[in-house]
Each structure stands twice: as C-alpha cells, then as structure tokens.
Amino acid sequence: METLCPCWVGEHPAEPKPDRVIYLVRGEKKTRSPLSQLYFCRYCSELRSLECVSHEVDSHYCPSCLENMPSAEAKLKKNRCANCFDCPCCMHTLSTRATNIPAPMPDDPTKTTMKKAYYLACGFCRWTSRDVGMADKSVASGGWQEPENPHTQRINKLIEYYQQLAQRERQERDRKKMARRRQCMPMAFSQHTIHVVEKYGLGTRLQRQRAGAPLSSLAGLTLKEGEDQKEIIIEPAQALDEVEPLPEDCYTRPINLPEVTTLRQRLLQPDFQPSGASQLHPKHKHLLMKRSLRCRKCEHNLSKPEFNPTSIKFKIQLVAVSYIPEVRIMSIPNLRYMKESQVLLTLTNPVENLTHVTLVACEEGDPEDVNSTAKVMVPTKELVLAGKDAAADYDELAEPQDFQDDPDVVAFRKSNKIGFFIKVVPQKEGDTDVLVSFKIRHDFRNLAAPIRPNEEAGDATTEAIWLTHHVELSLGPLAP
Amino acid sequence: MKICQLLAEPHRWLRPSVKIAAGAVVCVESEIRGDVTIGPRTVVHPKARIIAEAGPIVIGEGNLIEEQALIINSYPENITPDSEGVEPKTMTIGINNVFEVGCVSQALKIGDNNVIESKADVGRNVILTSGCIIGAFCQVNTCEVIPDNTVLYGSGCLRRVQTERPQPQTLQLDFLMKILPNYHHLKKTVKASQNPS
Numbered sequence: 183m184e185t186l187c188p189c190w191v192g193e194h195p196a197e198p199k200p201d202r203v204i205y206l207v208r209g210e211k212k213t214r215s216p217l218s219q220l221y222f223c224r225y226c227s228e229l230r231s232l233e234c235v236s237h238e239v240d241s242h243y244c245p246s247c248l249e250n251m252p253s254a255e256a257k258l259k260k261n262r263c264a265n266c267f268d269c270p271c272c273m274h275t276l277s278t279r280a281t282n283i284p285a286p287m288p289d290d291p292t293k294t295t296m297k298k299a300y301y302l303a304c305g306f307c308r309w310t311s312r313d314v315g316m317a318d319k320s321v322a323s324g325g326w327q328e329p330e331n332p333h334t335q336r337i338n339k340l341i342e343y344y345q346q347l348a349q350r351e352r353q354e355r356d357r358k359k360m361a362r363r364r365q366c367m368p369m370a371f372s373q374h375t376i377h378v379v380e381k382y383g384l385g386t387r388l389q390r391q392r393a394g395a396p397l398s399s400l401a402g403l404t405l406k407e408g409e410d411q412k413e414i415i416i417e418p419a420q421a422l423d424e425v426e427p428l429p430e431d432c433y434t435r436p437i438n439l440p441e442v443t444t445l446r447q448r449l450l451q452p453d454f455q456p457s458g459a460s461q462l463h464p465k466h467k468h469l470l471m472k473r474s475l476r477c478r479k480c481e482h483n484l485s486k487p488e489f490n491p492t493s494i495k496f497k498i499q500l501v502a503v504s505y506i507p508e509v510r511i512m513s514i515p516n517l518r519y520m521k522e523s524q525v526l527l528t529l530t531n532p533v534e535n536l537t538h539v540t541l542v543a544c545e546e547g548d549p550e551d552v553n554s555t556a557k558v559m560v561p562t563k564e565l566v567l568a569g570k571d572a573a574a575d576y577d578e579l580a581e582p583q584d585f586q587d588d589p590d591v592v593a594f595r596k597s598n599k600i601g602f603f604i605k606v607v608p609q610k611e612g613d614t615d616v617l618v619s620f621k622i623r624h625d626f627r628n629l630a631a632p633i634r635p636n637e638e639a640g641d642a643t644t645e646a647i648w649l650t651h652h653v654e655l656s657l658g659p660l661a662p
Numbered sequence: 663m664k665i666c667q668l669l670a671e672p673h674r675w676l677r678p679s680v681k682i683a684a685g686a687v688v689c690v691e692s693e694i695r696g697d698v699t700i701g702p703r704t705v706v707h708p709k710a711r712i713i714a715e716a717g718p719i720v721i722g723e724g725n726l727i728e729e730q731a732l733i734i735n736s737y738p739e740n741i742t743p744d745s746e747g748v749e750p751k752t753m754t755i756g757i758n759n760v761f762e763v764g765c766v767s768q769a770l771k772i773g774d775n776n777v778i779e780s781k782a783d784v785g786r787n788v789i790l791t792s793g794c795i796i797g798a799f800c801q802v803n804t805c806e807v808i809p810d811n812t813v814l815y816g817s818g819c820l821r822r823v824q825t826e827r828p829q830p831q832t833l834q835l836d837f838l839m840k841i842l843p844n845y846h847h848l849k850k851t852v853k854a855s856q857n858p859s
Binding site for chain 2: 271272306307308309310312313440441459
C-alpha cells in the first residue's frame with residue numbers, strides 16, 4: 183500500500199496497464215488473465231490460473247544474504263533471517279559499518295590502540311543503530327539482539343496450551359471418523375490430515391517430543407489412550423477495573439513531529455508498537471519463500487523452482503506460453519462506431535511442430551462471451567503456423583515451406599509467427615473500451631502422454647487433440 | 663559602457679570575477695560564471711556548474727562539488743533581469759558540504775556539513791542549516807528553514823531527524839586533491855580587471 187505526499191507533482195507511479203489480450207480459464211472459478219500469467223497442465227490438457235492450483239512452500243531463503251533455511255528451522259526462527267536486519271525507519275536492508283575507536287590496550291592501560299567498532303546503518307534514510315542508543319559492537323555479525331518482549335513467557339505458555347487442545351481435538355475427530363468408516367485406508371487418512379489446516383499452528387516439534395505417541399497422521403488405528411501427557415494449566419487473564427490515566431499534558435504538549443512514528447513503522451513491530459522514533463529497534467529480515475504449484479485435479483506439479491536461492495530457473499515449468507499459441511495485437515486503426523475497421527493481430531507458435539489454428543467467432547448467447555462490445559469477423563480458413571525452429575535466425579537458406587497464404591487474411595509470415603487481419607465493428611458508443619472476443623482452436627500434441635506399447639515401431643507421431651480457448655482483446659477507446 | 667549606464671547599474675562596476683583560494687582544486691572543465699568565491703580545500707569536479715547570475719556566490723572550505731552539479735544563483739521567476747530595484751543577493755555556502763552528482767541547488771543559504779544527494783533539487787526559498795541530508799531525487803521547493811540534522815528521503819520526501827551530523831568527507835577530499843591534478847588542468851584565480859571600458 184502506498185500513500186503519496188499531497189505536494190507530489192507528477193505521474194502516478196507505476197499504474198498497471200490494462201491487459202490487452204486475455205484468455206479464459208475454465209476452472210472452478212472462471213478467471214481471465216493474460217497468457218503470460220497462466221499455466222498449462224499437459225496431463226489434463228487445460229489452462230490453469232494461479233487461483234485453481236494449490237500452492238506449496240518449497241524452501242525458505244533470505245533475500246539479502248540468500249541463505250537457505252529448512253522449513254522447520256524457519257518456523258523456529260519465526261521466518262526471520264539470523265544475520266540480516268531491516269531498517270525500522272524505511273524497511274531497507276541494514277549494512278554493517280565499522281569505525282575505528284581508540285580503546286585501551288589490555289596489557290598497558292595507559293596506551294590506546296585503534297579497535298574496530300561496528301554499527302548498523304541504512305543507506306537510504308541514514309538511520310544508524312546509534313540513533314536508538316544501541317552501543318557499537320565489537321563483532322561484525324551476531325552481536326545484535328532484538329529487545330525481548332516482556333510478555334514472551336505468558337504467550338509461549340498460552341501457545342503450548344492451545345496446541346495441546348488442538349491435538350486433543352484432532353485425535354477425537356480422527357477417532358470418530360475411524361469409527362464411522364470400517365474399512366478406512368491409512369493412506370486416505372493421512373492425506374486428509376495432512377491437507378487439513380492445522381489449528382493454532384501445531385508443529386511437528388510437539389509431536390516429536392512425545393516419543394511414545396505415534397504421529398496421529400499415520401496409523402491412526404493405534405491411538406493410545408490414557409497416555410500420560412503433561413497437562414498444561416493456564417491462569418485465565420484478569421480484567422482490571424483501573425486503567426493507567428493519560429499524562430496531564432497530553433493535550434497541551436507540543437508534538438515533535440519527527441519523533442512520532444508512522445503507522446507502518448509502528449505495526450512492523452507488533453511486540454512494542456512504539457510511538458516514538460527513538461524506540462524503533464531493527465528487526466531481523468523476513469524470509470521469502472519459493473513455492474511450487476500443483477494442479478488440483480491430477481496432482482501433477484505445474485511449477486517447481488530450483489532449490490538453490492541463487493538460481494532463478496525451474497525444474498518443472500509448465501507455463502502456458504510454451505504450449506498455447508499466443509495472440510498479440512500489432513496495430514489498431516482508428517475505430518469508429520458502427521464502422522468496420524481492420525485490426526492486425528499476430529499469432530505465435532511456441533511448439534516445434536506444425537500447428538493448425540482455426541478462429542471461430544463467438545455465437546449469440548455464448549455464456550463465456552459477456553464483455554464484448556463489438557462484432558468481430560475472423561478469418562474462416564485454417565491458419566497454419568510453422569514450428570519454432572531455434573536455428574532459424576542463423577540459417578541463411580530461404581524458407582523451404584511454402585504456405586499458400588491468402589493475402590487478404592495473412593499479412594506476413596516470419597518463422598513461427600504470422601500476422602493476420604480481423605474485422606471489427608464497434609457496437610457501443612461512448613468512452614468504454616472496444617472489446618472483442620473469439621475462440622481459438624488449435625491442435626496440441628501431448629508429448630507427456632505415454633506412448634502405448636503396442637504401437638507400430640515406425641509410427642512415432644502422437645495423437646493430436648484439439649483444444650479450444652476463449653480469447654478477449656481490448657482494443658482501446660473509440661477514436662474521437 | 664557609458665558613464666550614465668554605469669551610474670544606473672552600480673553592480674556592474676567590476677567585471678565579475680572568480681576568486682579561487684590557494685588550496686582549492688577546480689578543474690578547467692567546470693563552468694564557473696559570475697562573481698564566485700571558492701574557499702580552500704574545496705574540490706570542484708569537471709562538468710560542475712556554478713553560475714552567479716543574480717548575485718555573487720561565496721563557497722566556503724572543504725566542499726565537494728561533483729560532476730554535473732549545478733549551483734545557481736538565478737533570478738526569481740517573476741523578475742526579469744533588467745528590472746529596477748533588484749538587489750543582488752549573495753548565495754552563501756558553508757564548509758564541508760557535499761553536492762553529489764547531478765544535483766541542483768538554488769538555496770541562498772547553506773550551512774555546514776550538509777549533503778545534497780544525486781539529482782536532488784533544492785529550491786531558492788529553502789535554507790539549509792547544518793547536517794541536513796537531502797536524499798536522492800528529492801525535490802524541495804518549499805519556503806522554509808530546514809532544521810539541523812534533518813534527513814529528507816523517499817519519493818514523498820519523508821523526514822526524520824538524525825542524532826549526529828554526517829561526517830565530513832576528509833578522506834575523499836584528500837584523495838581527490840591528490841589525483842585530480844594528475845588528469846585535469848586546474849583553474850587559477852582570475853584577476854579582476856578594474857577598467858570596464
């Protein structure tokens with residue numbers, strides 16, 4: 183969230199441009215997004231968006247020191263890095279700086295020698311750790327401590343109590359389920375309990391501590407009863423009648439504005455929420471995580487990043503742009519109400535084999551066609567796209583393939599891309615953008631499907647299936 | 663110039679001169695125009711511009727003026743250069759200030775130990791006291807006195823107060839004063855000519 187100073191003169195920073203070409207995802211919820219943000223499950227042969235996949239945490243890492251951390255350790259450290267700090271003032275990363283200070287030598291107190299003292303400093307807002315009174319440390323890292331929350335003990339006790347309660351509730355629920363289903367399989371059992379969101383964040387640590395009890399997720403048939411668990415008793419919180427009164431000069435004291443913390447600075451330290459800037463202590467940097475995406479229907483991974491935090495590559499990357507032909511708008515003429523104009527679009531083939539694409543205009547009363555404000559006439563003939571050839575740029579030979587292109591339909595052809603025309607007749611007057619939609623039907627060769635063993639040795643081609651996608655184009659406003 | 667013109671415009675008696683003190687390092691590629699006084703131990707990088715249009719500029723010692731910095735004492739917008747009754751105001755810059763690359767400073771009074779970071783823009787009606795830091799790309803065009811040890815940072819020019827002033831860049835100044843003469847010719851003091859005609 184950003185707030186701008188009222189004296190800001192200039193363009194509003196980074197307003198996202200409206201997406202021009204969007205594809206419809208037919209999931210549980212019909213979402214529309216540009217192809218670059220979609221994934222393609224090649225086992226289900228369907229488009230998937232971020233909302234119809236399940237997100238799983240792969241690994242945790244610190245964004246500044248790029249240190250990897252296993253999930254259990256991350257949970258223990260409350261998802262914070264041990265070495266890096268954030269500036270409490272501007273949330274930038276703090277850097278450690280050294281100064282030389284004269285210090286008495288240990289052997290001879292009269293002579294002084296230069297010793298290094300380290301302090302934390304922010305390069306952006308020039309905050310230093312000396313501003314809040316933190317003394318300089320003699321070691322470069324590891325010497326900085328966050329201030330202790332006075333209520334830590336009480337909070338920990340409450341957490342333990344509620345974790346135990348959640349554990350007990352879960353055992354009872356599992357027992358009831360077990361009693362109902364006579365022939366429950368342990369595997370189905372475990373899947374259910376793994377996916378269920380744990381109440382109060384029950385950690386595996388607690389389960390490991392009780393060595394005698396089995397993990398309730400597996401082998402639920404042998405729950406031990408009457409096993410001695412340490413009963414945790416907590417005292418209920420006490421409500422007080424009297425509250426600390428406000429200071430006398432609360433209304434008359436002039437405010438020292440630079441000393442007052444902003445809401446954001448205050449809420450980033452929920453333990454103390456200091457109102458004065460001289461009590462803002464640096465906090466450890468938050469860890470970021472790498473996530474992997476999984477199709478909910480077939481449970482295959484759609485996106486799995488590399489484990490190493492320094493690597494941006496993916497082990498599995500089933501993104502839609504590498505399987506589905508992409509439509510892009512190349513040029514839009516002046517659009518006028520009820521006048522037919524020609525719009526130039528391009529179609530790119532991402533796969534290496536020849537692709538046949540047919541465009542079909544949406545019919546009347548199509549339930550997927552809700553937003554369009556213009557009539558569109560798409561080319562009726564089938565468009566043929568050449569395969570993507572990585573060496574095409576370096577090959578000096580002329581194109582061996584000769585597609586008979588109708589010059590009224592196909593404007594140009596360049597390796598795996600063609601430009602073609604569609605005719606648009608805007609139907610609505612006014613300030614709204616002109617939106618057209620049509621269906622694009624193409625053949626898809628599923629290389630992931632296993633080749634049946636009884637196929638003939640010479641037949642190497644896999645069967646092609648035809649996929650249909652609903653595409654919407656936003657062509658901008660009508661010409662004035 | 664005719665005598666009647668001289669009497670009408672007394673501030674044009676002396677041809678404007680640039681007085682550079684002995685220990686200052688001012689590169690020849692810098693552009694200095696008008697009545698400018700530069701104190702000792704000040705370093706002016708090539709392509710820096712110090713322009714005294716509407717009055718003289720006095721720069722103290724130990725300042726660091728980096729490339730493409732612009733220190734200009736210009737006429738306020740609604741006053742044309744030739745109108746009557748315009749008093750030339752002197753722009754004073756104190757000691758140990760740093761004008762980083764590409765900054766623009768029109769402030770009439772700058773104290774000591776200030777840092778104007780890269781591409782910052784300080785307007786004419788601002789008065790910087792001591793220890794102020796104007797962050798990178800911050801545009802300060804209010805009409806106020808910025809108190810001591812204030813830091814302006816961020817796109818909204820947020821402010822906070824530091825507890826200590828920024829350190830003077832003595833190491834950097836020493837290094838530059840040794841190295842710059844190896845690669846650039848330096849400007850020397852220009853003697854003012856008393857005879858206008």
